[in-house]
Amino acid sequence: MEDYRQMWSELGLDLEAHDGLLAVLPGIYEDTILSQEGRPEGMSYFDFVFSEIHGLRIKELYDHRKAGGKVVGTFCTYVPEELIIAAGGIYVGLCAGACVADEEAEKYLPRNLCALIKSSLGFKLARVCPYIESCDLLVGETTCDGKKKYFEILNELQPVHVMELPQRKEDSDRRLWREEVGSFVSRLEELTGNKIIEEAVRGAVRIVNDKRRALLRLAELRKSDPPVISGRDALLINQIAFYDDPERLTGKVNELCDELDERKASGTGIAGAVRPRILLSGCPMAIPNWKVPAIIETSGAVVAMDEMCTGIRYSRHLVEDAGDMDGMLDAIADRYLKIDCAVFTPNQERLEHIKELVNDYNIDAVVHHSLQFCDPYTIEAFRIEKEIDVPFLSIETDYSQEDVGQLSTRIEALIEMISSPDRA
Numbered sequence: 001m002e003d004y005r006q007m008w009s010e011l012g013l014d015l016e017a018h019d020g021l022l023a024v025l026p027g028i029y030e031d032t033i034l035s036q037e038g039r040p041e042g043m044s045y046f047d048f049v050f051s052e053i054h055g056l057r058i059k060e061l062y063d064h065r066k067a068g069g070k071v072v073g074t075f076c077t078y079v080p081e082e083l084i085i086a087a088g089g090i091y092v093g094l095c096a097g098a099c100v101a102d103e104e105a106e107k108y109l110p111r112n113l114c115a116l117i118k119s120s121l122g123f124k125l126a127r128v129c130p131y132i133e134s135c136d137l138l139v140g141e142t143t144c145d146g147k148k149k150y151f152e153i154l155n156e157l158q159p160v161h162v163m164e165l166p167q168r169k170e171d172s173d174r175r176l177w178r179e180e181v182g183s184f185v186s187r188l189e190e191l192t193g194n195k196i197i198e199e200a201v202r203g204a205v206r207i208v209n210d211k212r213r214a215l216l217r218l219a220e221l222r223k224s225d226p227p228v229i230s231g232r233d234a235l236l237i238n239q240i241a242f243y244d245d246p247e248r249l250t251g252k253v254n255e256l257c258d259e260l261d262e263r264k265a266s267g268t269g270i271a272g273a274v275r276p277r278i279l280l281s282g283c284p285m286a287i288p289n290w291k292v293p294a295i296i297e298t299s300g301a302v303v304a305m306d307e308m309c310t311g312i313r314y315s316r317h318l319v320e321d322a323g324d325m326d327g328m329l330d331a332i333a334d335r336y337l338k339i340d341c342a343v344f345t346p347n348q349e350r351l352e353h354i355k356e357l358v359n360d361y362n363i364d365a366v367v368h369h370s371l372q373f374c375d376p377y378t379i380e381a382f383r384i385e386k387e388i389d390v391p392f393l394s395i396e397t398d399y400s401q402e403d404v405g406q407l408s409t410r411i412e413a414l415i416e417m418i419s420s421p422d423r424a
């Protein structure tokens with residue numbers, strides 16, 4: 001990492017604070033990810049990418065910018081990454097998953113705000129995230145109230161383009177969203193100086209669809225019983241999909257899936273627990289937030305699927321090839337509006353999807369993960385609990401380690417209950 005100090009300094013990072021952050025990450029990774037036994041060999045690529053999280057990938061962004069290219073950072077799966085690629089830019093997901101400079105962030109934001117938003121501002125204020133500092137433009141969206149208001153603050157520190165996301169899916173909402181997609185095209189053209197043409201959109205759609213297809217192939221393999229990959233490793237791959245080069249990632253995910261196919265054929269499962277099978281649902285988990293899956297998988301269960309933006313919610317819909325430029329933009333707008341985030345009302349699709357996943361993945365229980373103070377997901381949890389027919393545990397947590405003991409107790413009780421031979 002020594003070689004990168006000049007680059008970090010040029011990006012404006014606080015080197016001392018950044019050293020502090022880099023000093024703790026390997027320990028967390030070792031304890032949570034590397035400590036698992038019997039991992040597929042194909043995970044070595046993802047271990048490498050993580051080990052270079054602030055190194056090699058940042059150098060790629062740096063070189064791209066030196067050559068005149070632009071980097072665009074996003075905070076949400078509603079932002080069409082195809083358009084960023086079609087404009088010749090690089091897309092990076094910026095959701096932050098650790099407590100950083102909370103006190104500083106609380107000078108601008110209330111204490112009772114979700115950890116993800118606070119962490120994002122904390123990373124910015126502490127100048128320890130080389131991704132956000134590499135961005136020529138940030139793209140926000142009007143999803144939850146906290147994010148909307150946060151983007152106003154962030155815009156004072158770095159340029160933010162906000163996409164207006166409707167909260168319903170009626171015809172008028174679709175028209176509004178389609179216009180927002182058009183405005184985003186104009187903003188990207190202005191930023192990059194490149195005209196976004198049909199052929200480039202088609203090529204970018206192919207790249208992103210291929211990435212999502214590879215992630216869906218991985219998701220399909222997680223139906224295997226015994227499981228061929230742990231929930232933690234699958235989550236890591238989905239997290240890395242937000243910042244790695246998309247074509248390289250697609251190749252590596254497919255290589256891993258070839259290995260998992262062989263594991264499946266030979267009946268080679270992961271080491272440790274293979275049942276009960278848990279569906280983890282709710283708010284996204286950004287790197288290095290592995291707290292809940294780690295508790296589940298060290299308590300005698302396996303996370304068989306994630307219904308989250310850092311899980312199947314990101315990959316389940318593809319953009320259809322739809323003729324000319326207008327048709328392509330319509331198809332992109334349609335694809336993104338299919339996402340069933342809890343900020344929508346009504347949001348029956350998410351409930352139906354959870355039921356489907358419970359059935360398709362042979363799920364024994366659902367653990368619903370809400371970040372504290374996230375109203376949309378916390379409120380939807382009540383309805384989901386009423387309407388699904390497997391045991392359900394709703395947890396509200398943040399990025400601190402203070403509740404690990406209490407969460408472990410609740411999760412162990414759930415696992416004990418569903419593992420009981422008396423359970424009908």
Ligand code: BJ8
Pocket residue numbers: 075076077078114115116117143144145146147283284309339341342343371373374375376377
């Ligand atoms: S599409 S889940 S990435 S908005 S956890 S900031 S909702 S208060 S992250 Fe999300 Fe897009 Fe939806 Fe996915 Fe607000 Fe809740 Fe915080 Fe959240």
